[in-house]
Amino acid sequence: MLDTTPTAVDSALAHARRTVASRVGELSQQRTIRALGDQAVRDLVARYTDALESGRVEDILALLTDDAEWSMPPSAACFPGHQAIAGFLADGPLRHRWRHLPTSLNAQRAVACYCWDDSAGQYRAHVIDVLTVRDDRIAAVTAFIDPSLFDVLGLPAALSSEVSS
Numbered sequence: 001m002l003d004t005t006p007t008a009v010d011s012a013l014a015h016a017r018r019t020v021a022s023r024v025g026e027l028s029q030q031r032t033i034r035a036l037g038d039q040a041v042r043d044l045v046a047r048y049t050d051a052l053e054s055g056r057v058e059d060i061l062a063l064l065t066d067d068a069e070w071s072m073p074p075s076a077a078c079f080p081g082h083q084a085i086a087g088f089l090a091d092g093p094l095r096h097r098w099r100h101l102p103t104s105l106n107a108q109r110a111v112a113c114y115c116w117d118d119s120a121g122q123y124r125a126h127v128i129d130v131l132t133v134r135d136d137r138i139a140a141v142t143a144f145i146d147p148s149l150f151d152v153l154g155l156p157a158a159l160s161s162e163v164s165s
Contacts, residue, residue, distance in 0.1 A: 033133060044063065066082065113127045116161075128150070
């Protein structure tokens with residue numbers, strides 16, 4: 001029916017299994033979080049928000065795995081590796097003032113990011129950063145630029161200038 005041999009099908013399946021295993025890793029995200037422990041995860045998220053709020057690229061990169069990726073679906077923009085992430089952060093997000101609140105999305109750790117709005121005199125809901133953790137570092141940041149998610153998550157639409165993570 002497929003006009004192929006059993007050997008070719010077995011080979012394709014073996015290749016597919018290797019590819020999935022290399023991308024998925026040993027542990028699911030929930031198992032990784034449990035293995036790391038609640039306090040260590042809270043500390044990682046706190047260091048992440050502190051680094052973002054301070055605007056220090058090197059502090060952010062220190063929290064990331066060497067092969068980390070930063071993406072912003074549905075945009076095709078993806079920044080793989082420290083050099084690409086550093087350039088993206090310096091040219092974009094770190095040019096603004098931010099405040100953050102820890103949260104979760106789809107059972108993953110996340111950070112609600114609020115950007116300063118001069119005209120409103122407050123921090124406005126802007127993006128939810130979903131963090132994928134590997135060992136004790138961040139392997140991926142998936143940034144959802146959709147302020148409507150804040151309402152879905154029960155988060156405030158704005159923060160006063162005094163609020164900090």
